[in-house]
Amino acid sequence: MRAEHPKLEAGLAALGIDVRSGASLSELTSLGIGGTTDLLRITKHDSIPDLIELLEHHNIQYKFLGGGSNLLVGDGELPWVILQLAKPDPEIVLEGNFAHVDAAADLGRTVTFCAKHDLGGMEGLIGVPGTVGGALRMNAGAYGMQIGSYVREVKLYRAAERKIEILKGNQISFEYRHTSFGPDDMMLAVTLELPSKPFKEILQGIRICNEKRRSSQPLGQKSAGCIFKNPPGASAGRMIDELGLKGLSVGDAKVSDRHANFFVNAGQASAKDMLALISDVRGRVENAFGVKLENEVVVWNA
Numbered sequence: 001m002r003a004e005h006p007k008l009e010a011g012l013a014a015l016g017i018d019v020r021s022g023a024s025l026s027e028l029t030s031l032g033i034g035g036t037t038d039l040l041r042i043t044k045h046d047s048i049p050d051l052i053e054l055l056e057h058h059n060i061q062y063k064f065l066g067g068g069s070n071l072l073v074g075d076g077e078l079p080w081v082i083l084q085l086a087k088p089d090p091e092i093v094l095e096g097n098f099a100h101v102d103a104a105a106d107l108g109r110t111v112t113f114c115a116k117h118d119l120g121g122m123e124g125l126i127g128v129p130g131t132v133g134g135a136l137r138m139n140a141g142a143y144g145m146q147i148g149s150y151v152r153e154v155k156l157y158r159a160a161e162r163k164i165e166i167l168k169g170n171q172i173s174f175e176y177r178h179t180s181f182g183p184d185d186m187m188l189a190v191t192l193e194l195p196s197k198p199f200k201e202i203l204q205g206i207r208i209c210n211e212k213r214r215s216s217q218p219l220g221q222k223s224a225g226c227i228f229k230n231p232p233g234a235s236a237g238r239m240i241d242e243l244g245l246k247g248l249s250v251g252d253a254k255v256s257d258r259h260a261n262f263f264v265n266a267g268q269a270s271a272k273d274m275l276a277l278i279s280d281v282r283g284r285v286e287n288a289f290g291v292k293l294e295n296e297v298v299v300w301n302a
């Protein structure tokens with residue numbers, strides 16, 4: 001989809017939108033899969049309501065991209081433009097135990113920045129790629145913690161109300177890789193309340209989490225993290241492993257040899273290959289265990 005109409009281009013320029021024509025989603029996602037479209041980078045949160053109105057007026061569909069680390073995007077010319085927040089400066093402002101963080105901030109850098117100021121709690125999130133906005137949307141978590149536990153306030157564009165609002169943490173429900181935000185809501189900034197901890201102690205926790213990841217995940221390969229959510233009381237990876245499916249492939253899409261719930265792009269995998277592999281594995285697990293695995297990866301397929 002191209003944002004090419006002259007009136008649209010003028011409207012985007014007036015809103016301070018930075019347009020990158022023909023962006024390749026294979027370069028913007030950690031799986032390295034996905035076709036092309038225009039990327040619209042938002043420099044001012046306040047421009048979002050007018051931007052959405054402008055796009056709708058021109059019948060242009062859109063999707064919202066964070067860091068692209070939990071996405072499987074379709075091949076070829078894509079039928080929507082991509083919106084993404086540009087990073088402001090500064091991305092993080094600390095106030096006692098509160099960290100006010102822009103949604104475009106890198107999650108890992110946020111964890112380490114807070115750690116250096118003796119604010120802990122998020123050690124488990126070290127090694128989770130992507131942005132703070134994406135982590136909020138997905139309620140990212142690992143090793144027994146999730147970001148939602150620390151959220152006190154979220155500034156977001158509420159698609160249903162067509163305006164920017166602030167929600168208190170207790171107005172939002174954060175569950176396992178699921179939140180109560182609307183499907184088209186856009187996270188803009190968050191206030192986290194983090195426990196005080198000496199930097200040395202946080203660093204120790206970070207090292208332990210890093211080591212666990214290094215020893216179990218295919219970190220040098222292109223992936224989107226876990227493909228499936230764990231069903232209640234079970235492990236998707238263990239079920240896939242028990243069926244001997246590590247190494248199973250469709251084209252260059254492959255079940256990782258290291259972690260059975262990580263599917264990797266071992267070369268030039270297409271979205272079609274990856275979707276076929278996901279469907280094959282889901283079917284085999286259902287036949288063997290009677291459990292239908294739900295995607296953790298977000299699929300944007302035309």
Ligand SMILES: Cc1cc2nc3c(=O)[nH]c(=O)nc-3n(C[C@H](O)[C@H](O)[C@H](O)COP(=O)(O)OP(=O)(O)OC[C@H]3O[C@@H](n4cnc5c(N)ncnc54)[C@H](O)[C@@H]3O)c2cc1C
Pocket residue numbers: 030063064065066067068069070071103127128129130131132133134135136137138139140141142185186187188217219223224225226298
């Ligand atoms: C090697 C590896 C390890 C991983 N380990 C973990 C892990 O341990 N735990 C875990 O939870 N995840 C893990 N992930 C998955 C992924 O990193 C997280 O889900 C991450 O929080 C996604 O953030 P993102 O900014 O990349 O989101 P994206 O992939 O860009 O987007 C994911 C979804 O969030 C939406 N979104 C993104 N930003 C916003 C925003 N500002 N407002 C509204 N919606 C938005 C998108 O529209 C999309 O629906 C891993 C991924 C990789 C590659």
